[in-house]
Amino acid sequence: MATVTSEIPARFSTPEPATRDSSVDLGQRLKRMRLENGWTLEEVSQRCGVARSTLSKIENGQMSPTYDVLQRIMRGTELDIVELFDARRQNAPFGRRSVTRRGEGKLHPTDTYRYEVLATDLSQKEILPFKARVVARSLDDFPGWVRHQGEEFVCVLSGRVKVFTEFYEPVELAEGDSTYFDSKMGHAIISLSEEDAEILWVCTGITTLK
Template sequence: MQEINLYLATTLKKLRQEKGWSLDKAASETGVSKAMLGQIERGESSPTIATMWKISTGFHQSLSSLLEPPAAESSNTRIRPPSAQPTSLASDGAPIVPIFPYEERFGFEMFELTLQPGYERLSEPHIQGVTEHVVVLSGELELLVDGEWIQLSKGASVRFSGDTPHGYRNCSQAPTIFHNILHYAQKGA
């Protein structure tokens, strides 16, 4: 986790400087307080996934671009054995594991999420043009799409606009595990 926080600290500061934003401007664009952004940049805070989503949306970046550097573009084949999978990021009852980080040439990032029983999260819209693809691996997932909760069981999949408000919840007594692929609209497309 410390490695991710250090990468996040340097990446956030670099992004802010590239845009010429003050901490006040970054706070305004992301909805994250100036104090929290400063703590993150100094490596003094481990932000929640919800905070990291706000930062990525405010900076118009993928979430995974804040977590690890992009892979070398030498090959289309990438194998990540279980021992090389990144550690899960603690997230208030919903650990998230980045499986494939965002690469511009592919236009997507992939995560595995585990929702503990009783977990609910309402998500703010992502960057304009983001489409989410959810595949339930185990358990039962309720997904808020277009203002309505829909129930998905093991093996079910759904695609929806991630640039609108949406949410995830687990009303069952067992953990729910699902893959979430976020596809970003191509710039200029």
Template sequence: MSTRKARLGNALRAIRRRLDLSLTEVAARTGLAISTLSKVENSQLSLTYDKLLQLAEGLEVDISAFFEPDPTAQDRLHPTVTARRSIARKADGLLVQTPNYDYRYVCTDLTHKAMVPIITTIRARSIVEFPTLSRHAGEEFLYVLRGRIIVHTEFYEPAELATGESMYLDSTMGHAFLTAPGPKSAQILNVCHSPNASHFRSLLDLARAQERPQQEQDEDPIREVGQKP
């Protein structure tokens, strides 16, 4: 928990300075109290997923930016064989529901992964539903599992992909995925790659910290699926 607080605090301070914003200005943009933001920056307070999403939307950054560790802290000169593996059954994973997407993170038992595999159901049908395009470190691959999607990117015309088609893209380029006109939401396999792609672990920790009584579980925006009550 202390490591996550420190990482979040450092990330928020770095983003705020990069945008040349005061705490007062961040508070105005996000609706979070100045005292709360100050405690976060000083590693005295963490935030719930809802508050993190509110912070990301107000600052117009991807939520993953708050969980990327310092790449200089990782030693990549002497890789070791870890023999790690993870099997994801059909109902396993961490479900994160947002207005535009339902993300199901799989293989969540492995930390510090270079790749983050996600099964994404796309509910958005218009680009106006996105206040800002998503962008984050690294690259990603997407493969259409069901339906048809329209991929909007910062430097290209929208591209339509059908079931069985795929795309590889630079994740630092602004991007958004829409379901093409039709009766059902489209679904894709999305694999994000980055040396710092470990933010899903913090989402998992947040999900567990926010567990509610059984009768409220259906209202949770984030939960681990395939887990017995």
């Protein structure tokens, strides 16, 4: 892995400060999951062998559970530990579906890309899917690196592109090629083909395009 310098404008070279995710309020989530199942503290205590007072302190944020205690709670209650640590799943709708017919996405043009956002009838999505025509032909078309939380997947539908990422050499992709990368790493995509390349782009960690 090599840092790219020859093709990257100077304004791209300074990384932005890393952002930190908000902390997980574990106690409140445990309480929510307990109440959803209609259990009292005493009932949970009997199920998992953890003192009622300890459970109360955990739920009220007065104590952080050890790994052993957390395991006993999860085993005794048969709750989903993935849901416990995933804030996005708390109020996530269930059993949804969206169909976007060709050309019926929401258009969102910018100086560098012409986005067509898909599945716009769904809110609270885990991912943001869209197609994009890559208008940019040079890194000079960008004010700097694009960065955000999450991950993303890009697949070339037509044409050819060059994908620039902060910590890797640029890579050229042709029709049918794809790449997957960490969105917190600076990135930008330009067209190499005579016509604007078209790509399928799927991102996590963002809900709107800028």
